[in-house]
Amino acid sequence: MPEKTIILEAKDITKQFPGVLANDHVDFNLRHGEIHALLGENGAGKTTLMNVLYGLYKPDSGQVSVNGQPIVIHSPKDSIQAGIGMVHQHFMLIPVFSVAENIMLGDETLRYGFVLDQKSVVKRVRELSKQYSLDVDPEAITGELPVGIQQRVEIVKALYRNARILILDEPTAVLTPQEADDLFVIMRELTSRGVSIVFITHKLKEVLAIADRITVMRGGQVVGTVKPKETNEAKLAAMMVGREVILTVEKESANPAGEILKVDALKVRDFRGQEIVHGVSFEIRAGEVLGIAGVQGNGQTELVEALTGLRSVVGGRMWFSGKDMTGKSPRPVTETGMAHIPEDRQRHGLVLSFPVADNLVLNTYYRSPFGIWGVMIPQAIDANARKLIEDFDVRTPSPYVPVKKLSGGNQQKVIVARELSHNVKLIIANQPTRGLDVGSIEYIHKEIIIMRDRGVAVLLVSAELDEIMALSDRIAVMYRGQIVTTVEAATATREQLGLWMAGAHPEQ
Amino acid sequence: MLVYVLGFLGAVLLGTLAIVFFAVLAGKGKGTGQKSVIPPSAGSPLPTPSSAPTRYTFKSIIFSAVDSLLVPLLAVLTAILLGGIVIAVVGGDPFAAYKGLIQGAFGSAKALSETGVWATPYIFAGLAVAVAFKGGLFNIGAEGQLALGAVVAALIGYALPGWLGFDLPAIIHIPLAIGLGALMGALWAAIPGFLKAYTGGHEVINTIMMNYIALNITSFLMNGPMKDPSPTNVIARTPAIAESARIAPLFEGFRVHWGFILALLVAVLIWLLLQKTTFGFEIRMVGSNPDAAKYAGINVKRTIVLTMALSGLLAGLAGAIEVTALNYRHELGFSMGYGFDAIAIALLGKTNPFGVVIAAILFGAMRNGATRMQFLTMIPVDVISIIQALILLFVAADAIIRYIYRIKARGERVTLTRGWGG
Numbered sequence: 060m061p062e063k064t065i066i067l068e069a070k071d072i073t074k075q076f077p078g079v080l081a082n083d084h085v086d087f088n089l090r091h092g093e094i095h096a097l098l099g100e101n102g103a104g105k106t107t108l109m110n111v112l113y114g115l116y117k118p119d120s121g122q123v124s125v126n127g128q129p130i131v132i133h134s135p136k137d138s139i140q141a142g143i144g145m146v147h148q149h150f151m152l153i154p155v156f157s158v159a160e161n162i163m164l165g166d167e168t169l170r171y172g173f174v175l176d177q178k179s180v181v182k183r184v185r186e187l188s189k190q191y192s193l194d195v196d197p198e199a200i201t202g203e204l205p206v207g208i209q210q211r212v213e214i215v216k217a218l219y220r221n222a223r224i225l226i227l228d229e230p231t232a233v234l235t236p237q238e239a240d241d242l243f244v245i246m247r248e249l250t251s252r253g254v255s256i257v258f259i260t261h262k263l264k265e266v267l268a269i270a271d272r273i274t275v276m277r278g279g280q281v282v283g284t285v286k287p288k289e290t291n292e293a294k295l296a297a298m299m300v301g302r303e304v305i306l307t308v309e310k311e312s313a314n315p316a317g318e319i320l321k322v323d324a325l326k327v328r329d330f331r332g333q334e335i336v337h338g339v340s341f342e343i344r345a346g347e348v349l350g351i352a353g354v355q356g357n358g359q360t361e362l363v364e365a366l367t368g369l370r371s372v373v374g375g376r377m378w379f380s381g382k383d384m385t386g387k388s389p390r391p392v393t394e395t396g397m398a399h400i401p402e403d404r405q406r407h408g409l410v411l412s413f414p415v416a417d418n419l420v421l422n423t424y425y426r427s428p429f430g431i432w433g434v435m436i437p438q439a440i441d442a443n444a445r446k447l448i449e450d451f452d453v454r455t456p457s458p459y460v461p462v463k464k465l466s467g468g469n470q471q472k473v474i475v476a477r478e479l480s481h482n483v484k485l486i487i488a489n490q491p492t493r494g495l496d497v498g499s500i501e502y503i504h505k506e507i508i509i510m511r512d513r514g515v516a517v518l519l520v521s522a523e524l525d526e527i528m529a530l531s532d533r534i535a536v537m538y539r540g541q542i543v544t545t546v547e548a549a550t551a552t553r554e555q556l557g558l559w560m561a562g563a564h565p566e567q
Numbered sequence: 568m569l570v571y572v573l574g575f576l577g578a579v580l581l582g583t584l585a586i587v588f589f590a591v592l593a594g595k596g597k598g599t600g601q602k603s604v605i606p607p608s609a610g611s612p613l614p615t616p617s618s619a620p621t622r623y624t625f626k627s628i629i630f631s632a633v634d635s636l637l638v639p640l641l642a643v644l645t646a647i648l649l650g651g652i653v654i655a656v657v658g659g660d661p662f663a664a665y666k667g668l669i670q671g672a673f674g675s676a677k678a679l680s681e682t683g684v685w686a687t688p689y690i691f692a693g694l695a696v697a698v699a700f701k702g703g704l705f706n707i708g709a710e711g712q713l714a715l716g717a718v719v720a721a722l723i724g725y726a727l728p729g730w731l732g733f734d735l736p737a738i739i740h741i742p743l744a745i746g747l748g749a750l751m752g753a754l755w756a757a758i759p760g761f762l763k764a765y766t767g768g769h770e771v772i773n774t775i776m777m778n779y780i781a782l783n784i785t786s787f788l789m790n791g792p793m794k795d796p797s798p799t800n801v802i803a804r805t806p807a808i809a810e811s812a813r814i815a816p817l818f819e820g821f822r823v824h825w826g827f828i829l830a831l832l833v834a835v836l837i838w839l840l841l842q843k844t845t846f847g848f849e850i851r852m853v854g855s856n857p858d859a860a861k862y863a864g865i866n867v868k869r870t871i872v873l874t875m876a877l878s879g880l881l882a883g884l885a886g887a888i889e890v891t892a893l894n895y896r897h898e899l900g901f902s903m904g905y906g907f908d909a910i911a912i913a914l915l916g917k918t919n920p921f922g923v924v925i926a927a928i929l930f931g932a933m934r935n936g937a938t939r940m941q942f943l944t945m946i947p948v949d950v951i952s953i954i955q956a957l958i959l960l961f962v963a964a965d966a967i968i969r970y971i972y973r974i975k976a977r978g979e980r981v982t983l984t985r986g987w988g989g
Binding site for chain 2 (some may be wrong): 134
């Protein structure tokens with residue numbers, strides 16, 4: 060097959076932020092009709108590069124050309140003009156608008172100069188949808204569509220603006236495995252019709268499955284560009300991290316002992332007051348990891364909040380360590396030995412403006428040795444901070460810098476260090492590695508297995524099926540507020556779990 | 568002197584009572600007090616690094632002080648510069664004006680004394696607003712809390728001996744007057760605290776409303792039941808308080824009084840409370856991130872109520888000290904604006920208790936020196952209000968100052984106010 064023409068080229072892009080060289084003389088090109096994956100850890104410079112291409116950042120040096128013509132991009136408007144469309148990880152859609160309204164937003168077609176011409180938009184969207192087999196109904200209300208379809212709306216939006224180059228930023232993060240497969244089919248369909256795609260991700264399997272070429276970035280530089288046939292997961296991971304990485308979690312089989320947590324028919328409401336967890340029951344024994352698999356938004360967040368005392372329970376009971384702890388507030392639950400690694404680390408897990416040392420005693424500050432008779436003991440807090448920073452390898456210049464100055468991985472280590480340092484019988488970890496670099500993920504996975512082997516019970520909630528499968532001894536699948544089924548991890552397959560996550564009934 | 572120390576201790580005691588009262592009233596969950604001691608899981612005692620720098624070294628304090636004072640300092644300088652331009656534009660001589668201002672504020676023993684008199688209520692009220700800010704709350708109600716604190720202190724001051732039928736010794740009368748005044752402020756502020764914590768009603772709206780109620784109650788009392796009955800009196804004011812309820816001046820012949828010393832002491836105490844106690848840690852945590860505070864097991868609602876009560880306690884103390892140490896009665900309108908200036912002072916002081924003291928003295932000096940400035944240069948005192956407004960503007964919108972002087976943002980930011988029910 061002859062080399063196709065280069066449609067988009069970035070040459071020698073450098074972008075300096077205060078203290079960080081985000082892009083260091085980066086070269087990147089995209090050929091006509093190919094899927095070019097951009098792989099790298101958080102902070103590797105992928106997003107900066109894409110924002111340069113899309114006109115959100117102005118590079119300090121370098122040149123972007125489209126179809127061989129150097130272009131100057133000042134704003135997203137220029138890049139749309141140049142035929143570049145971007146689908147962000149978080150959709151830029153208004154839920155109460157119809158699909159057609161969302162698509163015309165910012166590029167409204169008018170009749171008589173001031174009347175919105177909805178009809179022609181609907182017609183055009185139907186055509187596009189048919190042409191690329193996207194199956195998008197222009198008259199549907201966007202907020203009522205499944206996430207996978209909303210993503211297609213974003214794609215149609217870009218195509219509607221005549222984009223010939225699509226940038227997809229972590230598009231599979233919000234999808235089930237099946238939805239991701241559907242997306243890949245669509246991506247192939249698009250490229251066969253002459254659209255070129257930049258696919259940003261940190262998932263190695265996907266890259267190998269779909270990409271024509273893979274460019275790996277690390278520390279603001281391009282490490283190399285390879286073809287999927289010439290590489291494998293281990294090689295890609297090593298390129299991303301800069302050293303050999305152990306991708307599988309090494310663990311012995313579990314030796315579960317007595318029951319630590321028992322949940323019976325628990326019902327929880329979400330923030331709107333609607334019941335979102337409909338009678339969930341399970342139990343976890345000491346020394347085992349129970350993984351809860353499921354697409355985000357199926358009640359996992361609310362379930363965890365109810366278990367940890369942050370959200371009130373409307374029905375059912377829970378026993379923790381032999382005691383009925385239904386509806387108890389966070390403090391007694393923590394004191395009984397529950398560690399909670401929260402889903403949203405910056406919102407619940409840390410006070411960003413407080414120093415690292417204070418964040419390491421965030422829920423133990425009031426008891427000895429940190430607080431005696433209502434007075435904080437700085438020496439004890441200092442000693443604790445230095446010990447945990449050392450033990451958990453938290454990279455921080457000092458215990459007294461605000462925790463917001465730390466990288467995401469190190470912020471998470473602060474939480475893990477704090478939670479695992481007190482008397483723990485049960486760890487509830489909700490998305491413990493989301494958004495972290497490979498090194499930190501490796502570390503946190505190892506810690507969880509070490510705690511399990513010490514006889515601690517672990518409840519792991521994650522949207523990453525790979526993570527669930529790597530760590531769990533048993534896997535419960537949650538769908539629409541219920542546990543569909545629970546299986547032994549050893550016998551579970553990705554495909555089967557994916558089907559259950561999408562709502563298939565276990566007996567079928 | 569012993570009298571005042573005891574008086575102050577009495578106020579603290581009564582204030583603590585108020586706080587305990589609210590703790591009981593609001594405490595639905597379990598207390599945050601001492602619990603059984605749970606050792607760290609490692610089981611071994613924590614190592615104590617021999618050379619580990621402790622938290623607050625002299626150098627770190629100086630450094631952080633300079634660092635956090637930079638913007639306020641530049642804000643003041645810029646405001647004074649602009650104020651000078653305003654003076655020049657209206658045809659005055661800015662140098663003469665500022666010379667008069669400085670003379671009037673610091674030029675003589677009497678000037679210094681008067682600056683101290685002005686600064687005293689500013690320190691208390693500034694601390695009140697600052698404490699609330701630390702807890703993530705915007706207490707605009709210091710004005711009303713201060714007025715009611717003054718009313719109660721005056722009532723106790725003039726009426727209590729009559730009710731009891733015998734004269735009280737100063738050692739009991741002074742603490743009672745200022746203590747109950749402070750308590751009144753705490754109660755009054757706790758109401759919007761309650762509404763915020765348990766119904767989500769925003770404290771900004773509710774403290775403003777409570778101001779109207781407080782000031783109208785005061786007006787009613789000053790014109791009615793509590794009006795000075797002496798035949799010559801036509802002013803809406805209370806009778807003079809008994810000798811036994813009066814705090815003496817610091818020096819014979821000057822008006823500056825022991826209340827100024829108490830204000831400085833309270834600033835130190837508030838700093839200790841916020842930085843060194845678990846309660847202060849809770850206030851700051853709720854103020855910085857209420858979600859994380861809830862996660863950490865803090866009773867967020869109770870902390871909100873207690874923070875408002877503590878804030879009101881300090882505002883009430885401001886009013887009570889004005890009555891017992893300066894005016895020896897309460898008069899309608901004497902306190903107009905202290906509670907509002909206090910917001911500017913708290914912001915200028917970056918909600919740091921020592922910063923508040925410095926800002927309060929600065930505001931006191933400007934208010935005090937303005938009279939002499941007007942006398943010497945015929946420039947109206949209103950210029951000072953313009954300068955103070957500019958200071959507030961520059962401190963609140965510190966992006967302007969940071970832009971002019973190219974300073975990078977750093978450190979903790981003050982949360983002025985959150986969204987509804989937030």
